[in-house]
Amino acid sequence: xxxxxxxxxxxxxxxxxxxxxxxxxxxxxxxxxxxxxxxxxxxxxxxxxxxxxxxxxxxxxxxxxxxxxxxxxxxxxxxxxxxxxxxxxxxxxxxxxxxxxxxxxxxxxxxxxxxxxxxxxxxxxxxxxxxxxxxxxxxxxxxxxxxxxxxxxxxxxxxxxxxxxxxxxxxxxxxxxxxxxxxxxxxxxxxxxxxxxxxxxxxxxxxxxxxxxxxxxxxxxxxxxxxxxxxxxxxxxxxxxxxxxxxxxxxxxxxxxxxxxxxxxxxxxxxxxxxxxxxxxxxxxxxxxxxxxxxxxxxxxxxxxxxxxxxxxxxxxxxxxxxxxxxxxxxxxxxxxxxxxxxxxxxxxxxxxxxxxxxxxxxxxxxxxxxxxxxxxxxxxxxxxxxxxxxxxxxxxxxxxxxxxxxxxx
Amino acid sequence: xxxxxxxxxxxxxxxxxxxxxxxxxxxxxxxxxxxxxxxxxxxxxxxxxxxxxxxxxxxxxxxxxxxxxxxxxxxxxxxxxxxxxxxxxxxxxxxxxxxxxxxxxxxxxxxxxxxxxxxxxxxxxxxxxxxxxxxxxxxxxxxxxxxxxxxxxxxxxxxxxxxxxxxxxxxxxxxxxxxxxxxxxxxxxxxxxxxxxxxxxxxxxxxxxxxxxxxxxxxxxxxxxxxxxxxxxxxxxxxxxxxxxxxxxxxxxxxxxxxxxxxxxxxxxxxxxxxxxxxxxxxxxxxxxxxxxxxxx
Ligand SMILES: Cc1ncc(C[n+]2csc(CCOP(=O)(O)OP(=O)(O)O)c2C)c(N)n1
Ligand code: SF4
Numbered sequence: 001x002x003x004x005x006x007x008x009x010x011x012x013x014x015x016x017x018x019x020x021x022x023x024x025x026x027x028x029x030x031x032x033x034x035x036x037x038x039x040x041x042x043x044x045x046x047x048x049x050x051x052x053x054x055x056x057x058x059x060x061x062x063x064x065x066x067x068x069x070x071x072x073x074x075x076x077x078x079x080x081x082x083x084x085x086x087x088x089x090x091x092x093x094x095x096x097x098x099x100x101x102x103x104x105x106x107x108x109x110x111x112x113x114x115x116x117x118x119x120x121x122x123x124x125x126x127x128x129x130x131x132x133x134x135x136x137x138x139x140x141x142x143x144x145x146x147x148x149x150x151x152x153x154x155x156x157x158x159x160x161x162x163x164x165x166x167x168x169x170x171x172x173x174x175x176x177x178x179x180x181x182x183x184x185x186x187x188x189x190x191x192x193x194x195x196x197x198x199x200x201x202x203x204x205x206x207x208x209x210x211x212x213x214x215x216x217x218x219x220x221x222x223x224x225x226x227x228x229x230x231x232x233x234x235x236x237x238x239x240x241x242x243x244x245x246x247x248x249x250x251x252x253x254x255x256x257x258x259x260x261x262x263x264x265x266x267x268x269x270x271x272x273x274x275x276x277x278x279x280x281x282x283x284x285x286x287x288x289x290x291x292x293x294x295x296x297x298x299x300x301x302x303x304x305x306x307x308x309x310x311x312x313x314x315x316x317x318x319x320x321x322x323x324x325x326x327x328x329x330x331x332x333x334x335x336x337x338x339x340x341x342x343x344x345x346x347x348x349x350x351x352x353x354x355x356x357x358x359x360x361x362x363x364x365x366x367x368x369x370x371x372x373x374x375x376x377x378x379x380x381x382x383x384x385x386x387x388x389x390x391x392x393x394x395x396x397x398x399x400x401x402x403x404x405x406x407x408x409x410x
Numbered sequence: 411x412x413x414x415x416x417x418x419x420x421x422x423x424x425x426x427x428x429x430x431x432x433x434x435x436x437x438x439x440x441x442x443x444x445x446x447x448x449x450x451x452x453x454x455x456x457x458x459x460x461x462x463x464x465x466x467x468x469x470x471x472x473x474x475x476x477x478x479x480x481x482x483x484x485x486x487x488x489x490x491x492x493x494x495x496x497x498x499x500x501x502x503x504x505x506x507x508x509x510x511x512x513x514x515x516x517x518x519x520x521x522x523x524x525x526x527x528x529x530x531x532x533x534x535x536x537x538x539x540x541x542x543x544x545x546x547x548x549x550x551x552x553x554x555x556x557x558x559x560x561x562x563x564x565x566x567x568x569x570x571x572x573x574x575x576x577x578x579x580x581x582x583x584x585x586x587x588x589x590x591x592x593x594x595x596x597x598x599x600x601x602x603x604x605x606x607x608x609x610x611x612x613x614x615x616x617x618x619x620x621x622x623x624x625x626x627x628x629x630x631x632x633x634x635x636x637x638x639x640x641x642x643x644x645x646x647x648x649x650x651x652x653x654x655x656x657x658x659x660x661x662x663x664x665x666x667x668x669x670x671x672x673x674x675x676x677x678x679x680x681x682x683x684x685x686x687x688x689x690x691x692x693x694x695x696x697x698x699x700x701x702x703x704x705x706x707x
Contacts, residue, residue, distance in 0.1 A: 064532045091532050097560035104518035105525030112529025241510050
């Protein structure tokens, strides 16, 4: 698009300053069926950081607009998004004024009917929470990458995923990536699920900062000449704010203007529908991610249930227990919202002990599990080990907790 | 818009709601024969055509509602316009218009509009969509200050209209940044501490291309100013209109005296003023000359 007349600032001119024969990267890519991308295309193995995995994911995600405000450990990824914009893989991009501005702007972009991406970490998420918590009700498909870090005082930039607990009751779809590979795969799946007509909701992919974002790991990527289908602004639970509808006196944004019975009813039914849409997204994640959970050693009596980085620590503990001749099961919870209640129940139906290691102080996953498993499963659910503020979780710690647990619960 | 993409079958024309038919046949939609710069609906014809806003639940005699009504008449292309608003009295009327209305969180308007406008430019490269923010003085100069300023610095291609009633009307009459110094209002029991924020001066410093201040005393001028602001935002840069829209309730202005007050305040300190950048001026000269040329041809 041409530069705006008379203005020194150029906004949508993706080709500004490029040679005449420049072809935007995105235009050299071919659209591929999402299921084919997720499960069939050949993959090349790279050894890259989580931030680089996010870049490769964004490159293939057919993103129209990316808006963000830098914060450690998110900045690495969002400046990569800037390079992708420069290369023509993302059509529009800017650094916003701060996070309320960022998350408000991205909701405006999504209302225009285009695929919109943002990212943040800890304090940035908290600052933008008013805007974020209004995305689901506005039925705005948005993809947000969330590189978790410490919030609260004393200030730190270290990994800690307490911030995820603030999103649990918003109506946002929430995935938790275990490693660099997930941080490549999950955003693509989340985008496709969030834009389904019967979903039309924002999606967040959280990852534990630094451990994943700044460390290298093996990541198998699909060929970069393939990208996801574009967002279709016409396919949505609510019309885009594009004034392409017949003139009518009705605001699309839930018109709750007054304090009266109709407005109470409208808000409650609207919210009911938002949370029903969260549940409806499960079938898409199931397809795209090959299940909302992953189960290792399904017949075990001892189970570890974990999400994010804690899964990797648990995997190693399970392996070492195996070497000692003890079978320990593992449930990796990929999707926190929708929460895979039935799948988890089914996986742990024979369990006696369930350990829930977490990288936060509050133990939000433990609370979630207790809430859904209470009265429906015979296992004792133990909260811990828990590390936070940047601490690592040595495998020995998980092993000690397991040993202790076996003594406590015979 | 839908008049092209979604056209009802002529066989159904007579069973469509009269509301819809009037908007299309006797309203400001689709009545310019393809020439978007041509304003065929005139303020002086008010009452003879279907307006995009007709009903509202605002206080009787509120000057803000008259102004909002005029804004919609002034829009050069309502069928491709999206209005962004926020908490505050104005949204009670704005949300009832037949132009899409985004109602976000309090003070988020200029950030939402930035993303919206850029998104629309990506999605509709061949169709200009006008984005207009209409929000209260508190919504823009207090809670929304940062977003307002940065949208100006970034020269976002949309229009900001401040409904300046010099008070937080919707929450019951607290002072705002746009209240005059010394004015006793709620939360200013000893009178407003600082001066009224010089939003026009800030707009100038920020390089806003078209800046206007007015009171709704001259309806034709309001419509013309809105049209100029939107046209400049479409092609040149940002535009800002600051309108005195008194709050008769919180300022205890008797309803029959609302317009008298508007004339008085206009004379005293709210006179019509336009600040136009050279680029905006050149553009406006070009588009506003067109009809004359045609006549002489
Ligand atoms: C985050 C947040 N803070 C505060 C409010 C409460 N609030 C709603 S409207 C309003 C004041 C409106 O004043 P103004 O923007 O000047 O518009 P007016 O009602 O005078 O037209 C306030 C403080 C809110 N809705 N959201
Ligand atoms: S409170 Fe004031 S600004 Fe709000 S509708 Fe009533 S008169 Fe108008």
